[in-house]
Amino acid sequence: MNKKCQIFTPKDYVEELLNSVGYTQNLYGKKILENSCGDGNILTSVVQRYIDDCKANGLSRTRIKNGLEKDVYGIEIDEKQYERCLHNLNEILTQNNIKKVKWKIYNNDYLHWNENVEFQYIVGNPPYITYSELNKNEQLYVKNNFKTCAKGKFDYCYAFIEKSIRSLAADGKMSYLVPSSIFKTVFGYNLRIFMCSYISEIKDYTQVKIFDKALVKSSIMILNKQREQNVLKYRDMTLGTQIEIPIESLEDKWLFSEKSEKRQHRFGDYFKVSHVVATLLNKAYILPDGTYREVENGFICGNHTIEREIVKSTDTPRTLRYNKHEKIIFPYTYNNGRIVHFADGEFERLYPGAAAYLNGFREDLDKRQSDNSAKWYEYGRSQALNDINNSKLLISTVATNDIDVYELDQECIPYAGMYIVEKGDTNKYTLKDAIKILRSDEFKEYVFKVGIPISGRSVRITSKDVENFMFDEVI
Numbered sequence: 001m002n003k004k005c006q007i008f009t010p011k012d013y014v015e016e017l018l019n020s021v022g023y024t025q026n027l028y029g030k031k032i033l034e035n036s037c038g039d040g041n042i043l044t045s046v047v048q049r050y051i052d053d054c055k056a057n058g059l060s061r062t063r064i065k066n067g068l069e070k071d072v073y074g075i076e077i078d079e080k081q082y083e084r085c086l087h088n089l090n091e092i093l094t095q096n097n098i099k100k101v102k103w104k105i106y107n108n109d110y111l112h113w114n115e116n117v118e119f120q121y122i123v124g125n126p127p128y129i130t131y132s133e134l135n136k137n138e139q140l141y142v143k144n145n146f147k148t149c150a151k152g153k154f155d156y157c158y159a160f161i162e163k164s165i166r167s168l169a170a171d172g173k174m175s176y177l178v179p180s181s182i183f184k185t186v187f188g189y190n191l192r193i194f195m196c197s198y199i200s201e202i203k204d205y206t207q208v209k210i211f212d213k214a215l216v217k218s219s220i221m222i223l224n225k226q227r228e229q230n231v232l233k234y235r236d237m238t239l240g241t242q243i244e245i246p247i248e249s250l251e252d253k254w255l256f257s258e259k260s261e262k263r264q265h266r267f268g269d270y271f272k273v274s275h276v277v278a279t280l281l282n283k284a285y286i287l288p289d290g291t292y293r294e295v296e297n298g299f300i301c302g303n304h305t306i307e308r309e310i311v312k313s314t315d316t317p318r319t320l321r322y323n324k325h326e327k328i329i330f331p332y333t334y335n336n337g338r339i340v341h342f343a344d345g346e347f348e349r350l351y352p353g354a355a356a357y358l359n360g361f362r363e364d365l366d367k368r369q370s371d372n373s374a375k376w377y378e379y380g381r382s383q384a385l386n387d388i389n390n391s392k393l394l395i396s397t398v399a400t401n402d403i404d405v406y407e408l409d410q411e412c413i414p415y416a417g418m419y420i421v422e423k424g425d426t427n428k429y430t431l432k433d434a435i436k437i438l439r440s441d442e443f444k445e446y447v448f449k450v451g452i453p454i455s456g457r458s459v460r461i462t463s464k465d466v467e468n469f470m471f472d473e474v475i
């Protein structure tokens with residue numbers, strides 16, 4: 001069990017989760033589930049509300065006890081948390097002078113739980129566990145049993161969302177505290193398709209740090225098994241604004257703003273945006289300032305002289321910002337602008353100094369999860385190499401305040417960020433135009449809309465995001 005996901009919901013968000021589905025009155029006879037209930041943080045509020053409401057409706061203590069036994073369900077995989085949860089719920093009973101309840105709280109794995117019950121309410125803060133943090137068996141189980149997780153690097157919480165929606169009663173509603181990234185991340189695409197029929201409201205707290213320890217940006221989402229209107233209410237809880245977005249206008253990524261007037265040109269029709277080379281072992285290839293001495297025929301690093309022809313200048317948005325200069329070993333050559341890989345043994349024969357230097361990293365180089373065709377001394381991924389031998393721009397995949405755009409020479413081989421080249425020779429727009437577009441306020445606004453919020457005020461964007469930017473004429 002991955003304990004990293006045991007971060008409990010602060011009290012005011014618990015109340016918001018319950019208010020969001022209307023868990024406020026006439027609760028007797030309505031089933032509610034908290035499917036990752038931890039120490040009962042949410043369930044204690046559920047039970048207190050249930051008791052208060054039943055009392056207000058004049059129900060006897062015995063009926064309330066019987067009601068709690070039928071209506072309140074909880075599941076928790078961790079035995080310690082489960083025991084704490086029972087203890088905390090029993091405390092509420094004592095405080096309210098209600099006899100011992102035979103709770104329907106289970107120490108179980110929700111994703112394997114097969115009781116056939118339908119719920120009027122499901123509330124919670126499910127475990128967020130990234131694909132790579134799940135063990136192999138869990139990855140397979142989830143992949144094979146949940147259609148929202150059939151492809152790509154899903155998050156564990158997608159399966160909780162899918163299973164919850166399926167077990168809602170026809171009039172059922174659920175509210176979940178989730179990472180805001182699920183509305184935009186590439187691997188959440190199938191989940192968004194699945195949720196489209198049910199999503200009714202999103203309360204966005206991306207400007208608020210809900211969890212002290214976690215850097216996750218969060219939202220409460222509310223789903224109805226039978227949504228009455230085909231609109232999604234989006235509320236920015238920091239700004240206090242609300243807009244209604246027609247469900248049919250939700251695209252690949254869910255963007256929460258009223259549609260701006262249509263702009264004419266798509267950036268990607270004129271420019272190609274690619275992620276840069278991935279060596280998968282930068283320490284072997286990058287020669288930072290001060291780690292080498294330049295001589296006539298190359299660069300001396302330790303005991304090796306790395307041949308000049310095989311070394312290029314390199315940059316990243318970070319080195320450019322801090323005005324640092326680095327070199328990169330580039331174990332390829334170009335012929336008529338096309339990348340050429342050395343034949344077997346040729347690299348070692350032509351560049352013995354570079355080969356010997358890289359051989360010093362051999363164990364780590366061999367451990368990389370490289371492309372199948374990559375030779376031991378080549379970069380792990382070579383997808384970006386063909387177009388990189390052009391004049392280009394470089395931008396970061398993370399934007400914080402402004403969008404920094406850098407111009408790079410044809411020969412420079414960046415190893416972080418995304419690079420931008422013109423598409424074809426007869427392009428209507430030049431890289432100079434691209435700079436203006438990328439530095440415009442419209443682009444900045446767009447980036448903060450489509451980007452996935454990460455720590456602080458920063459968002460992460462992809463090459464597809466940049467290509468999908470729509471602009472008007474460049475002035």
Ligand SMILES: C[S@@+](CC[C@H](N)C(=O)[O-])C[C@H]1O[C@@H](n2cnc3c(N)ncnc32)[C@H](O)[C@@H]1O
Binds near residue numbers: 008042077109110126
């Ligand atoms: C983010 S915590 C939320 C706890 C509680 N719902 C709250 O909001 O305070 C997620 C909880 O899910 C539990 N959990 C993880 N995997 C689970 C599974 N497969 N089935 C049930 N509970 C699980 C963890 O032990 C943890 O207590």
